Amino acid sequence: MSIPHTPHTPPLRIVAVGFHGLRTLLEELAPHYHAAAEIRILDKAYGDAVAEITAMRKDVGIDAVVAAGSNGGFLRQHLDLPVILVKVGGFDVMHALTKASRHSRRIALVTYGAVPPEIKHFNEFFSLALELRTYRGEQEAEICVQELRNMAIDVVVAPGLVVDLARAYGLEGVLLYSQGSVREAMDDAIEVARIARLESAKRERLNIILGKLKDGVVAVDLDERIETLNPPMERILGQPAERLLGQRLSAVCAELSLRNTLRYAQNEVEQVQQVNGKAVVATRMSIVEQGKHTGAVLICQDPVAIQRLDRHLRARVLPRPTPTKYELSHIIGQSASIARAKARAVTCAQSQATVLIIGESGTGKELLAQGIHNASPRRAQPFVAINCAAFPEALLESELFGYVEGAFTGSSRGGKIGLFEAAHTGSIFLDEIGEMPLSLQTRLLRVLQEKEVLRIGATEPTPVDVRVIAATHRDLGARALAGEFRSDLYYRLNILLIALPPLRERREDLPLLAMHLKEKIAQRLNQKNPADNTIIDAIAEAAKHYSWPGNVRELENLIERAMVFHDPQLREHHVTLAELKDIAPELFVDGPHAPEARLRDSRDDAELRHICAVLQDCQGDRARAAARLNISRSTLWRKLKRAG
Numbered sequence: 001m002s003i004p005h006t007p008h009t010p011p012l013r014i015v016a017v018g019f020h021g022l023r024t025l026l027e028e029l030a031p032h033y034h035a036a037a038e039i040r041i042l043d044k045a046y047g048d049a050v051a052e053i054t055a056m057r058k059d060v061g062i063d064a065v066v067a068a069g070s071n072g073g074f075l076r077q078h079l080d081l082p083v084i085l086v087k088v089g090g091f092d093v094m095h096a097l098t099k100a101s102r103h104s105r106r107i108a109l110v111t112y113g114a115v116p117p118e119i120k121h122f123n124e125f126f127s128l129a130l131e132l133r134t135y136r137g138e139q140e141a142e143i144c145v146q147e148l149r150n151m152a153i154d155v156v157v158a159p160g161l162v163v164d165l166a167r168a169y170g171l172e173g174v175l176l177y178s179q180g181s182v183r184e185a186m187d188d189a190i191e192v193a194r195i196a197r198l199e200s201a202k203r204e205r206l207n208i209i210l211g212k213l214k215d216g217v218v219a220v221d222l223d224e225r226i227e228t229l230n231p232p233m234e235r236i237l238g239q240p241a242e243r244l245l246g247q248r249l250s251a252v253c254a255e256l257s258l259r260n261t262l263r264y265a266q267n268e269v270e271q272v273q274q275v276n277g278k279a280v281v282a283t284r285m286s287i288v289e290q291g292k293h294t295g296a297v298l299i300c301q302d303p304v305a306i307q308r309l310d311r312h313l314r315a316r317v318l319p320r321p322t323p324t325k326y327e328l329s330h331i332i333g334q335s336a337s338i339a340r341a342k343a344r345a346v347t348c349a350q351s352q353a354t355v356l357i358i359g360e361s362g363t364g365k366e367l368l369a370q371g372i373h374n375a376s377p378r379r380a381q382p383f384v385a386i387n388c389a390a391f392p393e394a395l396l397e398s399e400l401f402g403y404v405e406g407a408f409t410g411s412s413r414g415g416k417i418g419l420f421e422a423a424h425t426g427s428i429f430l431d432e433i434g435e436m437p438l439s440l441q442t443r444l445l446r447v448l449q450e451k452e453v454l455r456i457g458a459t460e461p462t463p464v465d466v467r468v469i470a471a472t473h474r475d476l477g478a479r480a481l482a483g484e485f486r487s488d489l490y491y492r493l494n495i496l497l498i499a500l501p502p503l504r505e506r507r508e509d510l511p512l513l514a515m516h517l518k519e520k521i522a523q524r525l526n527q528k529n530p531a532d533n534t535i536i537d538a539i540a541e542a543a544k545h546y547s548w549p550g551n552v553r554e555l556e557n558l559i560e561r562a563m564v565f566h567d568p569q570l571r572e573h574h575v576t577l578a579e580l581k582d583i584a585p586e587l588f589v590d591g592p593h594a595p596e597a598r599l600r601d602s603r604d605d606a607e608l609r610h611i612c613a614v615l616q617d618c619q620g621d622r623a624r625a626a627a628r629l630n631i632s633r634s635t636l637w638r639k640l641k642r643a644g
């Protein structure tokens with residue numbers, strides 16, 4: 001990666017600090033670096049230099065500093081910028097000593113920090129009798145020069161500051177640095193600045209990427225001090241980055257501590273925890289660079305966002321759930337029993353518990369289930385319905401629980417999502433739960449208890465949040481006693497019970513229902529001018545003593561038949577008995593032995609024989625048999641059930 005020189009990338013900027021002798025050297029050299037960097041020469045020292053450089057940095061940006069001697073040491077301590085020191089080489093020493101010896105033999109060599117060992121050896125080997133001294137700061141330098149004067153030293157070879165002092169005390173001063181050593185420092189500074197720029201460009205890019213994340217991210221060093229964090233993490237910690245950088249994470253927020261991650265180098269993935277009263281999903285990982293632990297990182301996710309994403313993903317790969325059309329207000333009836341069932345349904349809608357609806361076929365169990373779902377807080381989520389009696393065991397199992405790829409021969413690629421997963425965050429309606437095979441009852445119980453499903457062939461369960469509404473026309477308690485239904489499942493399902501009365505027990509609802517169904521069918525048949533009420537009234541009247549084995553569904557079918565067959569030309573005319581018998585013969589059968597009943601029985605027998613033959617032909621495969629008979633699987637199942 002290189003820094004392209006566009007008008008937007010400013011040139012490298014180096015501040016070279018030095019006065020007097022060093023300054024002269026710097027001024028001589030600066031023009032040579034014109035193409036590589038902008039060199040600013042500053043003749044200030046210590047605190048003044050720090051203040052000036054800090055101001056410059058704010059103003060234009062500074063990449064590196066070149067300085068020498070004690071001033072260089074000071075700047076290194078007080079600036080968080082690369083400070084490159086002008087180093088004294090052996091050649092510099094020889095060159096300066098030669099120059100000094102032209103004035104006198106009484107020479108002192110003063111260096112910043114420790115005396116380099118090579119100089120000590122050099123001094124001894126050539127018996128130069130140099131006075132070797134060191135200093136660390138301005139004060140020490142001055143004391144040193146005073147002592148040298150008292151020792152009658154004539155020439156002081158030293159860095160710029162000491163040279164100036166020596167001259168002030170009337171001694172000769174020779175600058176220790178050569179042009180070569182200054183050039184070397186400048187070259188190093190430019191290289192360091194170039195690399196620092198690259199690093200900061202990379203860091204900036206990383207920060208931009210981190211800033212785009214929705215999750216909060218914070219990285220700490222081995223001392224748990226915050227090195228980097230992004231805006232979402234600033235929000236979680238409730239402070240701006242400027243205040244947080246350099247602080248210990250535990251001190252800012254004890255709940256999000258990374259101390260154990262650093263201590264045991266152990267990763268923790270997706271732990272749900274509370275921070276300032278809000279739930280976060282926290283992942284902690286230690287950072288390993290070139291095999292060494294160098295820090296740790298914490299990622300905080302918002303559980304609400306995860307759930308939203310989860311729903312979105314599931315929605316994309318799922319079969320579309322059945323759109324629900326019914327509300328509780330669609331349940332028609334003023335009888336006490338229906339009013340009670342409706343009132344119960346309203347209460348149940350507010351609970352998360354499993355609901356069990358008991359009622360004969362056609363009494364409105366699915367209508368009620370949809371109504372409960374649509375009155376519950378889950379109304380915007382999927383509603384999935386399945387008739388447990390309409391599928392053979394193996395098919396029902398894969399429909400409900402799904403399977404993973406390769407779970408069995410013929411399983412589709414990528415596996416298949418089951419209805420429980422499809423209903424995630426919503427409701428599932430298990431119609432005819434009493435017909436569910438025992439082995440599947442066990443699996444269902446697990447889903448209810450653990451709130452997770454195990455797809456066929458899978459090893460990892462998938463968590464699901466589904467409200468179960470089950471329905472049956474059977475006496476589940478009796479079936480449980482007889483060992484045909486798991487009693488533990490029965491108790492689990494039987495938390496909120498709603499009984500839907502058969503139509504024959506609430507005949508007072510018949511006229512209202514008939515009218516309602518007439519409107520509904522007219523809409524469905526797109527009849528703008530539906531049959532008048534005479535035929536409907538006639539049916540309601542004739543059906544007073546009818547037992548309605550098919551309940552509201554049967555009534556609905558009958559009314560539809562009447563609306564289709566009743567001659568609209570005969571509007572407002574009195575419906576004759578013959579006409580009514582023709583349209584609704586079943587209403588005139590008052591017992592199993594009536595002539596019409598016998599007729600119907602023999603018709604049913606013939607139909608049943610036909611169904612059995614087709615079923616045998618299809619080796620008992622109900623789906624295929626239903627397709628051949630051109631009826632739905634539920635209808636096939638109903639016909640078989642009615643025949644016992």
Ligand SMILES: Nc1ncnc2c1ncn2[C@@H]1O[C@H](COP(=O)(O)OP(=O)(O)OP(=O)(O)O)[C@@H](O)[C@H]1O
Pocket residue numbers: 330331332333359360361362363364365366367368431513516552553556
């Ligand atoms: N109280 C009611 N008010 C209005 N319509 C009703 C009522 N009860 C049932 N229905 C209508 O009757 C038909 C059958 O109802 P639904 O499918 O809900 O019955 P079910 O008990 O689930 O039947 P099955 O057990 O045979 O599947 C639907 O068209 C439904 O809208």
